[in-house]
Amino acid sequence: MKPIGADERTTAQEGSAHSDEQARPLVLELRKVTCAYEVGRAAISDVSFSVREGEILCLLGPSGCGKTTTLRVIAGFEPVVGGEVYLKGQLVSAPGVLLPTERRRVGMVFQEYALFPHLRVSENIAFGLRDLPSVQRETQVHAMLAMTGLTGLERRYPHELSGGQQQRVALARALVQKPVVLLLDEPFSNLDPDMTRKMREDVHDLLRRTKTTAILVTHDHEEAFAMADRVAVLNNGCLEQFDTPETIYHTPSTPFVADFVGQADFIPGTIANGKVLTEIGEFPNQGGYQGGASVVVMVRPDDIHILPVEHSGARILARQFRGSENLYTISLPSGRVVHSSETSTSVFPVGAPVELQIVATHTVLFERKQTQELGA
Amino acid sequence: MICAPLMYIVYLALSADSSVWSRLWNTRIPELLFNTVSLAVSVSAGTFVLGVSLAWLVVRYNFLGRQVWEWALVLPLAMPTYVLAYVYTYLLGVGGPVEQAWQIWAGPEGRVFSPHSYAGATLVMTLDTFPFVYLLTRAALLNFNLSYEEVARVCGASRLRRMLTVTLPLLRPAIVAGLSLVILYVVSDFGAVSLLRFQTFTYAVYQQITGRYDQTAAGVLSLLLVLFALIFLVIERWFRERSRFYQTTGRYRVPARKPCGPLGTGLITLYMVVVFGIAFGLPALLLIHWSVSAVAEGAVDVRFLGFMRNSVFLSGLAATFALLIGTPLAYLASRWPSRLNVLCLQAAYAGYVLPGPVGALALLVLFSHLAPFWYGTAVVLIVAYIVHFLPAGLQTMEPALQQVTPNLEEAARSLGLGPVRTFRETTLPLVQGGFVAAWVLMFLQCMKELPATLLLRPVGFDTLAVRVWLEASEEYYKLAAPSALLIVIMTLPALLLLVSKDWRAA
Numbered sequence: 032m033k034p035i036g037a038d039e040r041t042t043a044q045e046g047s048a049h050s051d052e053q054a055r056p057l058v059l060e061l062r063k064v065t066c067a068y069e070v071g072r073a074a075i076s077d078v079s080f081s082v083r084e085g086e087i088l089c090l091l092g093p094s095g096c097g098k099t100t101t102l103r104v105i106a107g108f109e110p111v112v113g114g115e116v117y118l119k120g121q122l123v124s125a126p127g128v129l130l131p132t133e134r135r136r137v138g139m140v141f142q143e144y145a146l147f148p149h150l151r152v153s154e155n156i157a158f159g160l161r162d163l164p165s166v167q168r169e170t171q172v173h174a175m176l177a178m179t180g181l182t183g184l185e186r187r188y189p190h191e192l193s194g195g196q197q198q199r200v201a202l203a204r205a206l207v208q209k210p211v212v213l214l215l216d217e218p219f220s221n222l223d224p225d226m227t228r229k230m231r232e233d234v235h236d237l238l239r240r241t242k243t244t245a246i247l248v249t250h251d252h253e254e255a256f257a258m259a260d261r262v263a264v265l266n267n268g269c270l271e272q273f274d275t276p277e278t279i280y281h282t283p284s285t286p287f288v289a290d291f292v293g294q295a296d297f298i299p300g301t302i303a304n305g306k307v308l309t310e311i312g313e314f315p316n317q318g319g320y321q322g323g324a325s326v327v328v329m330v331r332p333d334d335i336h337i338l339p340v341e342h343s344g345a346r347i348l349a350r351q352f353r354g355s356e357n358l359y360t361i362s363l364p365s366g367r368v369v370h371s372s373e374t375s376t377s378v379f380p381v382g383a384p385v386e387l388q389i390v391a392t393h394t395v396l397f398e399r400k401q402t403q404e405l406g407a
Numbered sequence: 408m409i410c411a412p413l414m415y416i417v418y419l420a421l422s423a424d425s426s427v428w429s430r431l432w433n434t435r436i437p438e439l440l441f442n443t444v445s446l447a448v449s450v451s452a453g454t455f456v457l458g459v460s461l462a463w464l465v466v467r468y469n470f471l472g473r474q475v476w477e478w479a480l481v482l483p484l485a486m487p488t489y490v491l492a493y494v495y496t497y498l499l500g501v502g503g504p505v506e507q508a509w510q511i512w513a514g515p516e517g518r519v520f521s522p523h524s525y526a527g528a529t530l531v532m533t534l535d536t537f538p539f540v541y542l543l544t545r546a547a548l549l550n551f552n553l554s555y556e557e558v559a560r561v562c563g564a565s566r567l568r569r570m571l572t573v574t575l576p577l578l579r580p581a582i583v584a585g586l587s588l589v590i591l592y593v594v595s596d597f598g599a600v601s602l603l604r605f606q607t608f609t610y611a612v613y614q615q616i617t618g619r620y621d622q623t624a625a626g627v628l629s630l631l632l633v634l635f636a637l638i639f640l641v642i643e644r645w646f647r648e649r650s651r652f653y654q655t656t657g658r659y660r661v662p663a664r665k666p667c668g669p670l671g672t673g674l675i676t677l678y679m680v681v682v683f684g685i686a687f688g689l690p691a692l693l694l695i696h697w698s699v700s701a702v703a704e705g706a707v708d709v710r711f712l713g714f715m716r717n718s719v720f721l722s723g724l725a726a727t728f729a730l731l732i733g734t735p736l737a738y739l740a741s742r743w744p745s746r747l748n749v750l751c752l753q754a755a756y757a758g759y760v761l762p763g764p765v766g767a768l769a770l771l772v773l774f775s776h777l778a779p780f781w782y783g784t785a786v787v788l789i790v791a792y793i794v795h796f797l798p799a800g801l802q803t804m805e806p807a808l809q810q811v812t813p814n815l816e817e818a819a820r821s822l823g824l825g826p827v828r829t830f831r832e833t834t835l836p837l838v839q840g841g842f843v844a845a846w847v848l849m850f851l852q853c854m855k856e857l858p859a860t861l862l863l864r865p866v867g868f869d870t871l872a873v874r875v876w877l878e879a880s881e882e883y884y885k886l887a888a889p890s891a892l893l894i895v896i897m898t899l900p901a902l903l904l905l906v907s908k909d910w911r912a913a
Contacts (some may be wrong), residue, residue: 133561133562133565145554149577149578158564164565
């Protein structure tokens, strides 16, 4: 599935961007993990990735792609039928091997928080600290309450809290145990949208301050980009790409990733004289494709600028005002549609003829047949 | 209509002379109070252990024959307390089979506890009512949001600690609901305590009416009983109020059942066989045995078909009317819990603890004043059934309605459906399971009803239950058996319906 050359690019990027992080020890490692709820139907297959200490990793993908299954495998709720999972170098899951969840020292925040409704806030947080002497337990709970901004609410029951407060309690309950790795399953999906932004910042800040290694499951690429050091994109139970957010956005390794993490247009082209010829211009042949090969070029709206002109085959079809930008839909002479993002003050009338300027820093090429499944 | 008998009792008791009060207070009340409370406590403890453990095994473990046991454990509900009581007076009685078996081991002086005792009453009531706790706990376990247990695992809690600190506390509302049914059942039971001659409030009231013709004293005792039950109902409400928050939205996952090895299967099966055997299997076999010899002796004739028809006719009508009356009550109380609506519902609950004989007597007097032309007809009896058993139905209908989020109804309204069509097309299909269960429960209870039927039946209009009690109190074990067996058999299809319906709704 990967275009030629994608492998070298990934390694080259990682080598420079993460040279300092290479020194940090691995906390979690998945090696070709396969998990199946029913025999013969794998929920995830051959998934491999690793997380270093203090890193925040996002598992990103559409619903049903296996991201929650991956999380449950790490937590030890689901056994694996193939591959291995290592936590701090210790083998915890393999076919026939399953270290029980309660001995893994992982923390988990559930999508619906699962706060014990019969326990008060402080009792919820202290739930995992039973082995400590009570004085120490109290100190830790208080420190955690202060850190998560919950001081004063310790006597409340979960149903007496707002959604954001419930989430903080769930976080506090998980963090107070100082977990080896914290697992968050779509933690922001039950919050109001205006609350989500604030909570993302708070949680990110909290994870950094506590130097917590975390894995966060989400279907929202903006959330993944905002939170993660690295992102693992899953589709149909397979790992499509595992990279930094920037790499994933600018040089996606598959058309699925390109389409899933943001707006993308796929322009068909042919290789000739070492260049890619398309109807909107020429691109460098970065993939090393043979002459005459049929390829598609991925362009993002921010790679395309438009200039109003007297006569042109390309016209503005629609404009969508998004506050910080204007997103234009442009029809090309061939009838193909591309998108362009302009500053929020650049307002052109719908129907105006325009000229396209391509300002791409990265050129991403795929074989044409790869994009057909996306309907591009 | 529901409240009228209650009012009458209050009136009767308050108009009583203070000397009646002080006489009763000095003689009967302390003993009756102690007996009633201690019976309720011991039966609660017994049904809690049996009901919760059986529900837990059936939901959380996978063993050979699990599906069979899952419904077999409901069968004791088809065995009325007076039937079980009369079987056990034979089994545990002097010279009975249990004593004979015990003497083989303990020598000729060996004695088992008498069935006419606190222990006997506890045993019979526990075996008869544990399915209430079992059913409600099982339903709650099937609906249990597994994330709670998973969180506890992540927090490092062991299996035992998860059960004690997470699962059981979260099942508390369901268990309390089941136990509240059990306690109301025990407090208002007449059949078993009368046959076992164990003095509780209900039995004493019956004795005051029929033995001493002292309606005032009966009224005083009844008022105390009603007060006792009201206090208990308030406590139960409080628990239920809190439990509203226990149901969180979460992705539902089918709980994984833990497979059992041969040893585990053997132990579980042994446990189930013992409980099922003493609560239903053995008594049923005895009844069949007696019935066969009674039939051979020519004790079953055409009168029998009449008793049978009377029972089905009365119970079916009463259950249907009760459902029609209960629906708006439960609906109003769960949707618009204004003080008045909740009060109406509470009043309906109070009917359940109005002891059978007293409720019946109050109705008799009321009817003879207000509608004398109905006096001595089946109408009075059906009204008595509704007053008595509507609460049991409400207990099942109300949670079913509470589980339907008002948003669904609002969505239907926004799509242009009127209130009636909304109820019919949105609410009703969703609560159907719970309502069917409610109807079945009420039908079962009516079939088995004894004291009100004894006092209110039109002349010559005997039901199966009345026949059983009449024969059994004379210790004609064989003669009572065919009627008892018929009650059990006739309630079986209704029970099967109840189990085949998805009980999760209730």
